Amino acid sequence: MASRAPLSDKTNNDRSALLAKWKAKKAESGDDGTSLLKRTRLGGAGGLGAVARVGAPQRAAAPGAAPGGDEKRQRTGAASRAAKPRPSTARAAASSRVAAANSAFQIGADEEPAARERRICFAEEPAAAAQPAAAAMKSALRSRPQSARAGGAAANPSAASKAQASIGKWKKQREAGGSLAAQPQAEEGAEREEEEEEEGPPEDLDAVESAGLRSRLKSMQKKISSLEEQKMKLSMAKAPLETRLRQNEDAYAREKARLGAEIEGLKNAIRSADERYRALELKAQSLKDENTKLSFEVRKANSSATTETKHSDDSAWSRQLANDAEIDELKSQLENTAEEIQGLKLDKISLESDIHASAMELKTVQARYEELQAQSASVEEALTKASEAEIRLEVLTREHVATSAQLNAVSSDLAATRTTSEAALTEAEGRWKEAEKQLRFEISVLRTRGGNVDDGDLVRPDDVEDEAVLRARIEERDRTIGEMQEQLVRGEQQRRKMHNRIQELRGNIRVFVRTRPFLPGDGDSDTTKSAVDVSADATSLSVYDKTGKADNNFQFDKAFAPSMGQEQVFEEVSEFVQSALDGFHVCLFSYGQTGSGKTHTMQGSGNGAMRGIIPRAVEQILEQADLLQKYRMTASFLEIYNEDLRDLLVNMKPDGSASTQKGQPANAPKLGIKRDSDGKSFVENLNAITIDTTDASLGLQQLEAVMDSAARTRSVACTNMNAQSSRSHSVFMLHLHGYNDETGTTISGALNLCDLAGSERLDRSGAGADAKRLKETQAINKSLSCLGDVFNGLASKASHVPYRNSKLTYLLQDCLSGDGKSLMFVNLSPTMESAHESLCSLRFAQRVSQVELGKPTKHVQYNKR
Numbered sequence: 001m002a003s004r005a006p007l008s009d010k011t012n013n014d015r016s017a018l019l020a021k022w023k024a025k026k027a028e029s030g031d032d033g034t035s036l037l038k039r040t041r042l043g044g045a046g047g048l049g050a051v052a053r054v055g056a057p058q059r060a061a062a063p064g065a066a067p068g069g070d071e072k073r074q075r076t077g078a079a080s081r082a083a084k085p086r087p088s089t090a091r092a093a094a095s096s097r098v099a100a101a102n103s104a105f106q107i108g109a110d111e112e113p114a115a116r117e118r119r120i121c122f123a124e125e126p127a128a129a130a131q132p133a134a135a136a137m138k139s140a141l142r143s144r145p146q147s148a149r150a151g152g153a154a155a156n157p158s159a160a161s162k163a164q165a166s167i168g169k170w171k172k173q174r175e176a177g178g179s180l181a182a183q184p185q186a187e188e189g190a191e192r193e194e195e196e197e198e199e200g201p202p203e204d205l206d207a208v209e210s211a212g213l214r215s216r217l218k219s220m221q222k223k224i225s226s227l228e229e230q231k232m233k234l235s236m237a238k239a240p241l242e243t244r245l246r247q248n249e250d251a252y253a254r255e256k257a258r259l260g261a262e263i264e265g266l267k268n269a270i271r272s273a274d275e276r277y278r279a280l281e282l283k284a285q286s287l288k289d290e291n292t293k294l295s296f297e298v299r300k301a302n303s304s305a306t307t308e309t310k311h312s313d314d315s316a317w318s319r320q321l322a323n324d325a326e327i328d329e330l331k332s333q334l335e336n337t338a339e340e341i342q343g344l345k346l347d348k349i350s351l352e353s354d355i356h357a358s359a360m361e362l363k364t365v366q367a368r369y370e371e372l373q374a375q376s377a378s379v380e381e382a383l384t385k386a387s388e389a390e391i392r393l394e395v396l397t398r399e400h401v402a403t404s405a406q407l408n409a410v411s412s413d414l415a416a417t418r419t420t421s422e423a424a425l426t427e428a429e430g431r432w433k434e435a436e437k438q439l440r441f442e443i444s445v446l447r448t449r450g451g452n453v454d455d456g457d458l459v460r461p462d463d464v465e466d467e468a469v470l471r472a473r474i475e476e477r478d479r480t481i482g483e484m485q486e487q488l489v490r491g492e493q494q495r496r497k498m499h500n501r502i503q504e505l506r507g508n509i510r511v512f513v514r515t516r517p518f519l520p521g522d523g524d525s526d527t528t529k530s531a532v533d534v535s536a537d538a539t540s541l542s543v544y545d546k547t548g549k550a551d552n553n554f555q556f557d558k559a560f561a562p563s564m565g566q567e568q569v570f571e572e573v574s575e576f577v578q579s580a581l582d583g584f585h586v587c588l589f590s591y592g593q594t595g596s597g598k599t600h601t602m603q604g605s606g607n608g609a610m611r612g613i614i615p616r617a618v619e620q621i622l623e624q625a626d627l628l629q630k631y632r633m634t635a636s637f638l639e640i641y642n643e644d645l646r647d648l649l650v651n652m653k654p655d656g657s658a659s660t661q662k663g664q665p666a667n668a669p670k671l672g673i674k675r676d677s678d679g680k681s682f683v684e685n686l687n688a689i690t691i692d693t694t695d696a697s698l699g700l701q702q703l704e705a706v707m708d709s710a711a712r713t714r715s716v717a718c719t720n721m722n723a724q725s726s727r728s729h730s731v732f733m734l735h736l737h738g739y740n741d742e743t744g745t746t747i748s749g750a751l752n753l754c755d756l757a758g759s760e761r762l763d764r765s766g767a768g769a770d771a772k773r774l775k776e777t778q779a780i781n782k783s784l785s786c787l788g789d790v791f792n793g794l795a796s797k798a799s800h801v802p803y804r805n806s807k808l809t810y811l812l813q814d815c816l817s818g819d820g821k822s823l824m825f826v827n828l829s830p831t832m833e834s835a836h837e838s839l840c841s842l843r844f845a846q847r848v849s850q851v852e853l854g855k856p857t858k859h860v861q862y863n864k865r
């Protein structure tokens with residue numbers, strides 16, 4: 001037998017060996033807090049959503065963590081909710097996110113571009129760190145011309161290099177994140193690792209995240225200021241040009257009027273001279289005739305005088321004299337007339353030369369007029385460019401405002417999560433220490449109970465076993481807790497599925513509520529208390545009044561907190577979009593007070609993370625249409641303005657590209673709601689733009705043109721409540737016709753995405769001061785009240801539902817009368833000033849959620865073959 005070491009040393013050695021063995025075992029299974037920390041850091045290096053998930057798995061890995069702590073963490077905010085506090089699954093999710101993020105950027109150069117794009121899209125979800133690069137790559141792929149797309153990345157070097165640059169940037173970010181996490185361990189060794197474990201999640205992650213977001217913000221601000229500069233320059237150049245144009249136009253009009261009057265005067269003078277000339281000619285002719293007659297008479301008189309001389313000498317002589325006098329008189333008259341004619345001829349010649357001069361002047365004026373017209377065209381062009389720049393600036397500003405608001409909401413969520421996590425961590429540490437103490441006590445009890453403790457405090461192999469057994473028991477208990485939590489989550493998922501199925505069978509209108517974040521004009525979100533509090537279960541919410549009382553609790557199918565982004569919202573509605581592909585008529589509409597985020601939810605802004613349901617729905621359809629069957633897809637977009645239907649695509653160019661024209665043209669065809677032979681409603685004279693379903697990026701380009709054209713034509717105005725307030729209800733319609741060769745089925749689905757105009761109080765929106773705004777507001781409020789009447793009728797199962805009382809309800813009649821599936825978004829503003837309106841919207845939504853439309857119809861035809 002080996003000689004025994006002194007008891008205390010041996011004990012210590014064995015303890016160390018045990019500890020080392022336990023650590024090695026943990027390290028082997030990849031289950032130690034530090035490695036997990038590294039992994040989660042890597043996955044979350046730049047994504048806020050991922051950051052929020054760090055705490056839960058790490059804490060759950062700590063031995064002795066009680067389920068109470070996990071429950072508490074579940075309530076720590078939206079981001080941590082997404083993490084699902086299950087140790088094993090959370091850990092697996094974290095590593096799979098990292099794997100997904102990595103694999104998204106390990107795309108071979110020869111890989112099919114569409115597939116690459118899709119992979120990048122998917123990578124966005126799990127690892128938000130990939131978002132900027134993925135978005136850049138996606139937009140680069142989108143912007144590639146058709147031919148280049150067909151030829152792969154090599155055919156479009158600029159887009160590909162852009163995407164590569166984005167990937168490089170992302171990789172750098174990722175490496176930076178990784179090194180940030182790895183550095184302390186490399187430098188300070190295992191002791192530092194243990195310290196770090198105790199210190200909890202480091203703050204580098206937020207710094208990296210914030211730096212990424214800040215740099216995005218900075219670049220957007222730069223873009224905006226360059227556009228603003230451009231706009232200033234254009235408007236400065238525009239003003240003198242406009243003044244010159246106006247001056248030239250005035251001068252030209254005056255000159256034209258003066259010359260016209262002069263020409264008219266000359267023409268009149270010529271006409272009257274001509275008339276006088278003709279009269280004089282006639283007179284001269286008649287005088288000539290008379291002269292001839294008189295001469296003849298004179299001659300006759302002379303001859304008769306000769307014969308009758310002897311009879312009447314005296315009288316003949318006197319007659320002769322009279323005749324001579326008359327002849328002289330006539331001759332002088334004739335001479336005068338000839339002179340007059342000569343004068344008139346001279347007048348005519350001078351008038352003709354005047355006319356010639358005027359004609360020449362007219363030509364010069366015309367040339368100047370043409371020159372002015374050319375100048376005016378160039379001014380017009382400059383104005384169009386300026387208005388284009390203005391529109392771009394508006395879009396960028398909207399996107400910027402939305403991004404900042406979302407960022408602020410996520411930051412405050414993150415801060416709240418961090419505070420709660422820190423508290424939970426401290427608590428867990430306390431519990432862990434307590435458990436360790438307990439464990440030590442149990443070990444000592446076991447040692448004593450085994451009776452194997454010699455005076456020298458020797459540890460026997462049994463002691464090691466006891467400790468191992470205890471640890472195994474703890475692990476087993478952790479596993480059981482994990483499994484129970486998984487079961488709980490599965491059960492909840494199952495319950496929601498069943499609930500959704502029941503809702504679907506009953507034909508309930510689903511209601512989702514979304515609260516927007518605070519905007520710069522709402523006051524400081526850090527100091528201002530939100531009037532709406534969305535609870536952690538993401539289905540219920542409360543509204544507070546100014547005194548801080550919250551006795552208004554509501555429960556809906558889904559409630560989105562302000563930090564929930566566009567992607568998370570779309571995830572919840574993508575199932576509805578899918579239904580349209582399956583042959584259902586689906587209607588999604590957003591309801592809420594003005595400025596509460598309806599347009600943001602439906603359309604969003606820009607082409608990146610802030611794009612809303614419409615572009616995302618089309619993307620989803622384009623992605624899936626190809627896989628499922630052959631589809632034909634058309635898009636229409638209309639608005640109901642002051643109870644008039646208007647085509648928002650009326651200005652689309654025939655080739656499907658967007659025109660720069662703004663507003664409704666005067667000669668736009670009149671639209672009317674009609675019923676077809678099946679009793680289904682359609683809009684007569686409405687433009688339907690075909691979207692290419694065989695080429696997703698072409699289809700998206702067409703959609704962009706559609707959205708551009710609609711944005712220019714839609715009636716918006718600046719009110720006290722919203723700088724870009726929609727003054728009409730807008731309905732985006734997608735009609736899908738699919739044919740499946742294999743099954744011989746044809747489906748016809750429809751997706752109606754309706755952005756209602758905001759209900760508003762005249763005193764708050766300031767619309768009462770302007771007659772036009774007042775009329776708009778009255779029309780909006782009236783049609784919203786008609787919508788309320790329809791829902792009341794449906795909820796009470798009334799025999800007559802007043803669909804025809806407004807254009808909006810008449811248009812949506814098919815969707816609201818049981819044929820299709822409907823989902824309503826209720827958008828809320830978080831401000832206290834809006835609390836009353838929020839309450840009204842929520843009460844309305846509660847009534848809507850009671851409405852049962854019956855089982856929806858699937859529009860599928862089976863064709864005999």
Ligand SMILES: Nc1ncnc2c1ncn2[C@@H]1O[C@H](COP(=O)(O)OP(=O)(O)OP(=O)(O)O)[C@@H](O)[C@H]1O
Pocket residue numbers: 398399401402403405406515516517519562592593594595596597598599600601605722724725726727756757758759827
């Ligand atoms: N969830 C959100 N995240 C970030 N920004 C948002 C969000 N919701 C709304 N906004 C911003 O709030 C502003 C007002 O939103 P929006 O124009 O969508 O309101 P609206 O309800 O459509 O108003 P109106 O009825 O007057 O047209 C916009 O600048 C928009 O970008």
